[in-house]
Amino acid sequence: MASKSDLVFFCKNCGYESLKWVGQCPSCKEWNTMTEAPSGKKGKPERRTAAGIRTELKPLTLDEIELDEEERTTTGIAELDRVLGGGIVRGSLILVGGDPGIGKSTLLLQVCRNLTEKGTRVMYISGEESASQIKMRAVRIGSFNDKLKVACDTSLDEIVSVIEKNRPDAVVIDSIQTMVNESVNAAAGSVSQVRESTGVLMRVAKGLGVTVFIVGHVTKDGAVAGPRVLEHMVDTVLYFEGDVRGTYRILRGVKNRFGSTDEIGVFEMFENGLGEVANPSEYLLSGRAEQASGNVVTCTIEGTRPLLVEIQALVCDKTFDFPKRQATGLDFNRVSLLMAVLEKRVGMHLGLSDAYVNIAGGLKLSEPASDLGLVIAVVSSYRDRPVDPKLAAFGEVGLNGEVRAVSMCDRRVNEAKKMGFSTVIVPKANHKSIENIKGIEIIEASSVEDAIRLI
Numbered sequence: 001m002a003s004k005s006d007l008v009f010f011c012k013n014c015g016y017e018s019l020k021w022v023g024q025c026p027s028c029k030e031w032n033t034m035t036e037a038p039s040g041k042k043g044k045p046e047r048r049t050a051a052g053i054r055t056e057l058k059p060l061t062l063d064e065i066e067l068d069e070e071e072r073t074t075t076g077i078a079e080l081d082r083v084l085g086g087g088i089v090r091g092s093l094i095l096v097g098g099d100p101g102i103g104k105s106t107l108l109l110q111v112c113r114n115l116t117e118k119g120t121r122v123m124y125i126s127g128e129e130s131a132s133q134i135k136m137r138a139v140r141i142g143s144f145n146d147k148l149k150v151a152c153d154t155s156l157d158e159i160v161s162v163i164e165k166n167r168p169d170a171v172v173i174d175s176i177q178t179m180v181n182e183s184v185n186a187a188a189g190s191v192s193q194v195r196e197s198t199g200v201l202m203r204v205a206k207g208l209g210v211t212v213f214i215v216g217h218v219t220k221d222g223a224v225a226g227p228r229v230l231e232h233m234v235d236t237v238l239y240f241e242g243d244v245r246g247t248y249r250i251l252r253g254v255k256n257r258f259g260s261t262d263e264i265g266v267f268e269m270f271e272n273g274l275g276e277v278a279n280p281s282e283y284l285l286s287g288r289a290e291q292a293s294g295n296v297v298t299c300t301i302e303g304t305r306p307l308l309v310e311i312q313a314l315v316c317d318k319t320f321d322f323p324k325r326q327a328t329g330l331d332f333n334r335v336s337l338l339m340a341v342l343e344k345r346v347g348m349h350l351g352l353s354d355a356y357v358n359i360a361g362g363l364k365l366s367e368p369a370s371d372l373g374l375v376i377a378v379v380s381s382y383r384d385r386p387v388d389p390k391l392a393a394f395g396e397v398g399l400n401g402e403v404r405a406v407s408m409c410d411r412r413v414n415e416a417k418k419m420g421f422s423t424v425i426v427p428k429a430n431h432k433s434i435e436n437i438k439g440i441e442i443i444e445a446s447s448v449e450d451a452i453r454l455i
């Protein structure tokens, strides 16, 4: 039984550690997330060396440090390489997070296959599934050679020693929530266990130059420590998003020490594993109801990549006294704000209507450039007049109803042109960057009223 002094409080959301209980986490400001747990520290802090190979600490001057060009290995999956910033950097620690069942194990097994085909030695360590379950998945994916070794264990000491003995080039740990570091006095999946285990894996990665992929389940209820608590420890954080029941998946980079973040990779789940979707605009627009009111295509930028997405709005008479608003894939407050702009600047009485907005394809838009598309979708649904399906619109909308400039306007227009759109509505302020684009009708709007009048 842990003594009182061994117990500390951890925030289930962000991992903040506190000696006393507090109702609101001082770090992430979430309420009721502090839970009592053993501190995980035993006696005097021991100096754990990097899997036993770290020598004396010797500070160097910058001149003495050699600049080694990061050597990148392709994963054989272009969509993943893009999110990683061009491939895997040797010795890096990569966290792949996502809901259970989204396809993390499948993706990493496919990476294992591609790496081993090029002669890289990979070890897949699972604490979740039995060897035969892994084999079953592998059989669905395809054929593997003997460079891939599979092990099922949850003891981190055991795993570290097997890595030290076999020295693979890459290791997959599936999942961090099942791993147990015996020197930590806490249950598997607890915040302290997950953090300490990641620390050990980091030392293995850096010390031995082994690339380590860590799978982490995102949990909404916070019963088990989510991957968020270890984001700051790893080099790269990728999140797998999408509807588990649907077939499309989006892999998003949220942190990357070796490349830009905000890149996304798009995948589709097939019978034999995940396939790449090289042209996401095409998939995001597939199955569109072209003559329905309330649907408008906008162009958003994810990382460096323009994407055409459909914004859907449904405005109908309110059912209760209070008008209902619902936003899926868009920020709720932004939607409310834009509807208030429509009330005030365009004179639409949306206070008598319920409104639902949705981004088709399960994408989440955070960019204000989608404002204009949303506004037009709401107007279209309110008036029950369909918008030309070959029209795309983007621009940030301000509180005065003005349409403001967006970044990378030319790329957005070119993407619309490439996807066969005939007209785009763009902010007037972006005129300069797009004046030379031919082959698509460009309508420049300086205000929301302008845009609505022009269509």
Ligand code: TYD
Pocket (backbone or CB within 6 Å): 098, 099, 100, 101, 102, 103, 104, 105, 106, 107, 137, 140, 141, 269, 270, 271, 272, 273, 274
């Ligand atoms: P999985 O990779 O096990 O998800 P995670 O590791 O993120 O929990 O697989 C998720 C789902 O994908 C599972 O329900 C089965 C399905 N699946 C396919 O549709 N096709 C396949 O080829 C494979 C291997 C899995």
Ligand code: MG
Pocket (backbone or CB within 6 Å): 104, 105, 106, 128, 174
């Ligand atoms: Mg899995």
